[in-house]
Amino acid sequence: MKIVIGSDHAGFEHKKKISELIASLGHEIIDIGTDGENSVDYPDYGEKGAREVSCGSAELGVLICGTGIGISMAANKVRGIRAAVCWNEETASLTRQHNDANVLCIGARFVPIEEAINITKVFLDTPASEDARHRRRIEKISSIEERSRSCDCK
Numbered sequence: 001m002k003i004v005i006g007s008d009h010a011g012f013e014h015k016k017k018i019s020e021l022i023a024s025l026g027h028e029i030i031d032i033g034t035d036g037e038n039s040v041d042y043p044d045y046g047e048k049g050a051r052e053v054s055c056g057s058a059e060l061g062v063l064i065c066g067t068g069i070g071i072s073m074a075a076n077k078v079r080g081i082r083a084a085v086c087w088n089e090e091t092a093s094l095t096r097q098h099n100d101a102n103v104l105c106i107g108a109r110f111v112p113i114e115e116a117i118n119i120t121k122v123f124l125d126t127p128a129s130e131d132a133r134h135r136r137r138i139e140k141i142s143s144i145e146e147r148s149r150s151c152d153c154k
Contacts, residue, residue: 011064046074068107100128
């Protein structure tokens with residue numbers, strides 16, 4: 001499987017370790033940066049990583065910033081992306097099962113690297129549920145996205 005990974009400066013060290021995990025699991029990595037701890041803007045990496053998934057270059061994504069929140073907000077602006085901030089293995093499992101999340105977001109300042117590695121492993125190993133109620137809800141999310149493409153707020 002192709003996995004895109006990216007981070008801002010706050011998530012750089014986590015990105016390096018999570019990349020090692022992804023490679024050890026036999027997945028192909030698309031590393032979109034950043035390549036150091038110099039300050040950069042997380043929206044740039046959120047969008048770039050999300051576009052790799054949205055356009056089909058990667059099947060799943062892992063994005064890391066200080067809190068995971070900002071990079072997830074940027075990623076979720078890209079059509080077809082369901083980016084989820086996860087802080088433990090259970091949230092990673094549930095967001096894959098129930099939401100078919102295609103981008104994992106992690107907050108490096110709040111999730112220790114060992115836990116981030118475990119979260120990533122669970123996220124990558126958990127399939128989306130085919131249960132009708134979950135598929136229906138995911139379709140509703142997609143419908144919101146389609147309706148939001150216009151300025152009609154009714």
